[in-house]
Amino acid sequence: MEARPTVHAAIPPSADLVWYSARRPWAVIDLTDLWRYRDLVAILALRDVKVRYRQTIIGIAWALIQPLAQLVIFAVLFGLLGRTPVEPSMPFVVSAMCGLVVWQLFSQSVSGASQSLVANTNLVTKVYFPRLVLPLAAVLGVLVDFAVGMALLAVLMLSFGVLPTVAIITVPFFVLLTLLVALAIAIWLSALSALYRDFQYVVPFLLQVAFFVSPVIYQTSALIPATWRPLYALNPLAGAIDGFRWAMSGQGHFPWLTVGVSIPLLALALSTGLLYFRRVERTFADRI
Amino acid sequence: MTRPAVRVESLSKCYRIGSREPYHRFSELLLRWGRRAIIAPREWMHRARLGAVPNGNPHDPASNHFWALKDVSFEVHEGEVLGIVGRNGAGKSTLLKILARITEPTAGRFGLRGRVASLLEVGTGFHPELTGRDNIYLNGAVLGMTRKEIHRKFDEIVAFAETERFLETPVKHYSSGMHMRLAFAVAAHLEPEILIVDEVLAVGDPEFQKKCIGRMGEVARSGRTVLLVSHDLNSIATLADRCILLHAGKLLSADNTATVLNTYAESLHRSEDTVYEDAKSQNSPKVIFAAVETSSPGNLHLYGRPLRVRLEIATPRALANARVSFQFVNARGTPVAHLWTFDSDRPMLRSAGHHRLVCTIDSPRLYMGRYTLNVYFGETVLRDICPFEVSMREMPRELPWQPDTCAYLEDASWEIHDVPTDSLEGAHGSKHYYNEAIITTK
Numbered sequence: 232m233e234a235r236p237t238v239h240a241a242i243p244p245s246a247d248l249v250w251y252s253a254r255r256p257w258a259v260i261d262l263t264d265l266w267r268y269r270d271l272v273a274i275l276a277l278r279d280v281k282v283r284y285r286q287t288i289i290g291i292a293w294a295l296i297q298p299l300a301q302l303v304i305f306a307v308l309f310g311l312l313g314r315t316p317v318e319p320s321m322p323f324v325v326s327a328m329c330g331l332v333v334w335q336l337f338s339q340s341v342s343g344a345s346q347s348l349v350a351n352t353n354l355v356t357k358v359y360f361p362r363l364v365l366p367l368a369a370v371l372g373v374l375v376d377f378a379v380g381m382a383l384l385a386v387l388m389l390s391f392g393v394l395p396t397v398a399i400i401t402v403p404f405f406v407l408l409t410l411l412v413a414l415a416i417a418i419w420l421s422a423l424s425a426l427y428r429d430f431q432y433v434v435p436f437l438l439q440v441a442f443f444v445s446p447v448i449y450q451t452s453a454l455i456p457a458t459w460r461p462l463y464a465l466n467p468l469a470g471a472i473d474g475f476r477w478a479m480s481g482q483g484h485f486p487w488l489t490v491g492v493s494i495p496l497l498a499l500a501l502s503t504g505l506l507y508f509r510r511v512e513r514t515f516a517d518r519i
Numbered sequence: 520m521t522r523p524a525v526r527v528e529s530l531s532k533c534y535r536i537g538s539r540e541p542y543h544r545f546s547e548l549l550l551r552w553g554r555r556a557i558i559a560p561r562e563w564m565h566r567a568r569l570g571a572v573p574n575g576n577p578h579d580p581a582s583n584h585f586w587a588l589k590d591v592s593f594e595v596h597e598g599e600v601l602g603i604v605g606r607n608g609a610g611k612s613t614l615l616k617i618l619a620r621i622t623e624p625t626a627g628r629f630g631l632r633g634r635v636a637s638l639l640e641v642g643t644g645f646h647p648e649l650t651g652r653d654n655i656y657l658n659g660a661v662l663g664m665t666r667k668e669i670h671r672k673f674d675e676i677v678a679f680a681e682t683e684r685f686l687e688t689p690v691k692h693y694s695s696g697m698h699m700r701l702a703f704a705v706a707a708h709l710e711p712e713i714l715i716v717d718e719v720l721a722v723g724d725p726e727f728q729k730k731c732i733g734r735m736g737e738v739a740r741s742g743r744t745v746l747l748v749s750h751d752l753n754s755i756a757t758l759a760d761r762c763i764l765l766h767a768g769k770l771l772s773a774d775n776t777a778t779v780l781n782t783y784a785e786s787l788h789r790s791e792d793t794v795y796e797d798a799k800s801q802n803s804p805k806v807i808f809a810a811v812e813t814s815s816p817g818n819l820h821l822y823g824r825p826l827r828v829r830l831e832i833a834t835p836r837a838l839a840n841a842r843v844s845f846q847f848v849n850a851r852g853t854p855v856a857h858l859w860t861f862d863s864d865r866p867m868l869r870s871a872g873h874h875r876l877v878c879t880i881d882s883p884r885l886y887m888g889r890y891t892l893n894v895y896f897g898e899t900v901l902r903d904i905c906p907f908e909v910s911m912r913e914m915p916r917e918l919p920w921q922p923d924t925c926a927y928l929e930d931a932s933w934e935i936h937d938v939p940t941d942s943l944e945g946a947h948g949s950k951h952y953y954n955e956a957i958i959t960t961k
Contacts, residue, residue: 248526248630253623274660278646278653285648285689357643358661359620359635516622517534 254513260505265361275368279343280375294376295383298331305448316449321482322391325384329476330447332380336373336406337413337468338438343369344417345434348425348515355425355515362512363505366421370414377406384479396481405475408490412467412497418504422511426518446472452483460488467493467500522632524713524744525595525618530627532588532613532768587613589768590627595761597632597712600735600745602759602776604752604783609765611748612717615639618746619715633712636663640717642702647691651682651701654690658705672708679730680704700727707734714738717748732757751850752780752889753922784889784908785817793818795894795904804834804841804868806896811905818907822914822928826883828858828905830876830894834868841868843876846893847885848903854893855885855926884927887911887920 284290305327309315315323344366348355351365388394420437424430445468446454452473455463463469470489477483588610595601603611616622618629619637644661645654655676659669669676677683680701682693690698716735735758739745749755755762755776762779764771764786772782795809808831814824828845844859858878860867868874889908894901911920 248523248632250628250630251620252628253625270664270666271660274656274666278649278657281653282646282648353640354644354661356621357639358637358663360661360663513623516616 256510257506258509260363260509261361265363265367268360268364271360272364272368272371275364276371279369279372283372291375291379294335294379298328298335298380298383301331302327316454318450318453318483321450321480322393325388325391325393325480326450326476327448328384328387329479330445330449330472332377332384333405333409333468333472333475334442334445334447335380336377337409337471338442339373339376340370340410340413341417341420341438342434343373344414345420345424346431347417348421349428349431362515363418363508366414366417370410370417388479393480393482395479398478398481398485401478401485402475405471405478408474408493408497409468409471411501412471412493415467415497415500415504418508419500422504422508425515426511441466441468445469446476450476450483451486451489461492464489464492465496467497469493521596521598523594523630524597524599524632525601525746526630527594527618528592528628528630530588530591530614530617530624530629531586532610532617532622533584533586533625586768588617588624588765591765591768591770592627593763593770593773595744595746597744598739598742599761600739600747600759602755602762602779603746603748603765604755604762604779605765605771610768611765612639613768614765615715615717615746615748631713634663634710635713635715636706636709636711637715638662638706638709638717639715641699641706645690645698645702648689650689651677651686651693654701655705658702659708662706662709663711664709668710676704676708679707679734696727703727703731707731707738711743713744713746715746752783753850756780756922784819793905793907795892795901799833799873801835804832804836804838804897805899806894806901807831807833807873809892809894809901809905811892811907813907815910818905820883820885820907820909822885822887822909822911823882826880826885828878828880828892830878830896832868832874832876832896834871834874836871838862838868842896843867844895845878846895847890848893849885849926850889853926855890859895882930883909884929885909886925886927888922 284293287293289296302324306324309323317323317326347365347369348362354360354365355362420430420434424434444463444466450473451460451463451469466489470486470491470493473483473486473489477485591610591614593601603614605611613622615637616639617624618631619635619639621637621639642654642658644658646657649657655673656666656669659676660666664672677686680697680703682697682701682704685693685697690701693701732754735745735747739758739760745758747755747759759776761774762776762783763773764779764783766786771786772779774782793810795806797805797807799805799807808829810829811818811820812827812829813820814826815821820826830843830845832843839862841862842859843861844857846854846858847856848854858880860876860878862868867876887909889906891903891907892901892905894904914920
């Protein structure tokens, strides 16, 4: 009964059918396709934000409580210790808040985005869209919390008399740098988590390590010995946080070393991440 | 002649048996890498001799691979509705998933003309915590609409779903019917050139179903192409212009709907599981055999002929108050008849051993279509067993029989009187028609 439909054999293959077949394993990410789905990115990001604060009493204020609590804990801790790991000219609270705002942006992006494929299994197995939409949306959704953190930071800076200088115009650059670092890591982790469930447990652990090896509650210039700094600069988040702190407060100087090392590293992580993601993207629906 | 909107060429998809996920854990992957480092050089040499063969040779029947789809080719023209039929595991869903670009084929290729929207599930992406309004945007975007498009059609969608009053209510408070209506309303307002639909019409209340089927018809008439999978052959018969039949991943036939559905019905009835069989149990009484004895071989039943249902029950002990019943369930999943026998009606199963229960329906009135049995015995229910089909083949009438006209036919008599205009009492010249009479004259 191998009756193949022969009826249409006479029709010449037409030119404007778009053909799909098994893809080459390694391919560059298709940006035009991604751009076509930009509305989906925005709507999914909005969904994440709405769902996060629905059915909570204080709603978005939760975005304040986390960094505030951390801030208080570390202020008390270093107060007891009698010494704060920041430059003398900088109030500890302002320095730490700068770090925490960026840290919150980074850690929420990474943890949200790295789970984004697994959390949206129902979408991945039922509809087509570039899978990169999911980690992107997760990262985008975190910006709302970041805005709240920024407002808190502004209040703290004013009350401690730290006024921004012209350096503040570089803030978007460092925010973007943080987002890209988060994205680079999250793309790797989201793909790996979709394929190997082990990575669900790895992410919180990695974040905890990252918190202490990044200048969140301390300043690189105040704590890390000069001889170690080139090695320390290998942490791409170090440049972003140091830079952000400099941009907000205008104190210290542009962290040339850390940023200079960060950017090529970031480019490497992002491009390999995108390649890997693209490679395994094809099998998500079968394996997730 | 219209152009093809979908063209499928030698499409194949290979899965690994056992798990869809070959390596759950990273540790297993590490182990595999280790093993590979040892084996790989040998394998490469082997492969170099044989030519390139995919990893874990799927051509080797002994290997743990199976082809969900094998060398399938067909075409669908613009404005055509293609029904895809086949049994469970025939590869229908795999085919749709490939065409919807959710998963990639292992080999072969397919061409699509224009935008594609897939509806493999109603309400994909719905979030229970969000309001109806939010979910319309969310679901629309997931299905490939832009925000502008959704905005433009928003009122229409809401009107179609009939949920205006609950637009600001979280969807988790919706009844399942409302949920379904809202979800389908969004899907119904997609405007892709190609629409891929899986089994979604089988849900929802009949009234709304009708609305959806109507809408699907409209979609097709407006020049869009629809690919439709459904177990409900009646809706396929109503909607599809042409059908393809898949069996075990292969294309068995591609033809006009009636021909393919016939082939399918025949192939269905040739299969073994038209009867139900189970092993005896030492501990509990159970149904060990069930069969519908139809008028024609292959579980095909011609309307009006006697139908027999045979159940065999083995019990390790005598039963008091045994009850056995069964339902005929139509293709939409609706039970249309319920028949039973209780110990209180006629003593039965009062001794240990093997018992046979035969229920004869002299003149069943089940309307054309596919049916299965649900058998109830004790605490157990056997669902969807003994598929059979009722055919009107022997019952010609002036108008062709349409599927889904009704659930059953009733015997009735008609009296036709000529009423003289000057007298209202005259019963002269009356003619008697009996449905049965019409049906049996052939």
